[in-house]
Amino acid sequence: MSFLSLRSLGSRLRGAPPDEKNEVLAHEWLSLETIWKAARATLPDTAQKEIEDLFPKPLVWKSGAEEWHMLNAAEQAVGSVLSEPQLTTEFMVLMELARIRKLANLAAHENNVKLFDPTDESDAAIKRKRAAYIALLDDLQRWFINRRFSRKLRSETASRLFYFGLCVMGISVLPFLLYFLMFSLKFDGTSMVPGDVAKGHKLFSSNPLFGLGMVSAFGILGVYFSRVMRFQMNIQTFGFEDVMTEYQPRMLYVRLLYGMIGAFVFYFLLRSGIIGGSAFPDLANISVGEQIVWQASATDISPSPLHTKVMDPSGLSILGPTVDLAKLLVWSFLAGFSERLVPDTLDRTEARAKNSDHE
Known part of the structure; x- marks a missing residue:
């Protein structure tokens, strides 16, 4: 048995996760990068660079508190520049996830669904939609953080x-x-x-x-x-x-x-x-x-x-x-x-x- 195998066995006995790649986190980065590529065309070069710098090179596979924090920050940054069609699509996806997770303040987000019903691309409407999207995204991120924290406590x-x-x-x-x-x-x-x-x-x-x-x-x-x-x-x-x-x-x-x-x-x-x-x-x-x-x-x-x-x-x-x-x-x-x-x-x-x- 190799030293790495012994180390992995020891970490399992201690209840600690072994040093292995986390496909879930890598996929989240991949999905976010796909959304970002569709949204960055309308942004000036300086704004593009600020958000581009949030994406790790190479792709992150390790699943730790710091890595998830990096992903959350990048998601919120990308969410603040999404176009109206992207905002509507991503908000509806997050709403389904929020219903499955049964967020404590789900009713407040349900009220925001009506903001996305009419196709309104005015600046005021897009600002409201972005605010609703960021609020929902932040609540879901907080829910996942609390779940990981509770899992660690257990x-x-x-x-x-x-x-x-x-x-x-x-x-x-x-x-x-x-x-x-x-x-x-x-x-x-x-x-x-x-x-x-x-x-x-x-x-x-x-x-x-x-x-x-x-x-x-x-x-x-x-x-x-x-x-x-x-x-x-x-x-x-x-x-x-x-x-x-x-x-x-x-x-x-x-x-x-x-x-x-x-x-x-x-x-x-x-x-x-x-x-x-x-x-x-x-x-x-x-x-x-x-x-x-x-x-x-x-x-x-x-x-x-x-x-x-x-x-x-x-x-x-x-x-x-x-x-x-x-x-x-x-x-x-x-x-x-x-x-x-x-x-x-x-x-x-x-x-x-x-x-x-x-x-």
């Missing part, structure tokens, strides 16, 4: 969320890695019978730091998922205000911290017994342990839940969470995902406390 925000996601996933997995490491150090290798769980499972309840670490990590994961989901749902209307209010790095840091604290508080609400029920975890049963995978013996007798001779160890073991640990992590995720779960829970707790005081 690309930058997606890249930012991608790298934030990698960090969040690392944070979410870290407590489990530490837990399993500590478990492997504490496990004494004692032979087990069916239904047994290794002694290391008690590490979770005996050392609450692991519980808080997992809860906080899943709270952060819930926050990140809510941001990504909102970005995906609103990607078509995503704009500058969204970036500034929700997706700037500092705003993301604050939201991640908010979710982590929410999961942290929810954990202590569970620990205190203020909230509880079958949907919530029993913290006394939270554990992760190494479990032996047992198999039926060659007698083909159905496996028994009791320790009998019909069960043989398969030679495999797994580390698995209990149902209560799974519930705890799900609620921690929800505490970060939902901006109102913890505040609403605290409000209800406060209301119950006030009612008990009155009683």
Whole structure:
């Protein structure tokens, strides 16, 4: 693979456009040059030279902000010298494009269509037509500039969320890695019978730091998922205000911290017994342990839940969470995902406390 191919691949992975020719921009220049050649015959040499200097030599193929700005300036300069038949034709073409793009002030331009209905080549009429044409052209150019800007914002925000996601996933997995490491150090290798769980499972309840670490990590994961989901749902209307209010790095840091604290508080609400029920975890049963995978013996007798001779160890073991640990992590995720779960829970707790005081 050549160096240029590697560079192109790298730019694609970063979300940046590769160094390749843009046929759309080149065609726009070609079309404008064709219109200009038909309009320049009636202009003095000095005016012709001023506009000729706006056309690049050679033809521009690169698609960047500067290149599009050059094209917009040339289009407006050429539009200011078009003849009456050209103004009418080009205005109608732009009007169709404006209707397709649904410009915000389309109604104002629709009112200008009547200027082009009668064939009036007087100086006053041509001035009005040119003014209407330039106004429409300027609005369309502004629409395309805003669209390119929004596309760039979406690309930058997606890249930012991608790298934030990698960090969040690392944070979410870290407590489990530490837990399993500590478990492997504490496990004494004692032979087990069916239904047994290794002694290391008690590490979770005996050392609450692991519980808080997992809860906080899943709270952060819930926050990140809510941001990504909102970005995906609103990607078509995503704009500058969204970036500034929700997706700037500092705003993301604050939201991640908010979710982590929410999961942290929810954990202590569970620990205190203020909230509880079958949907919530029993913290006394939270554990992760190494479990032996047992198999039926060659007698083909159905496996028994009791320790009998019909069960043989398969030679495999797994580390698995209990149902209560799974519930705890799900609620921690929800505490970060939902901006109102913890505040609403605290409000209800406060209301119950006030009612008990009155009683």
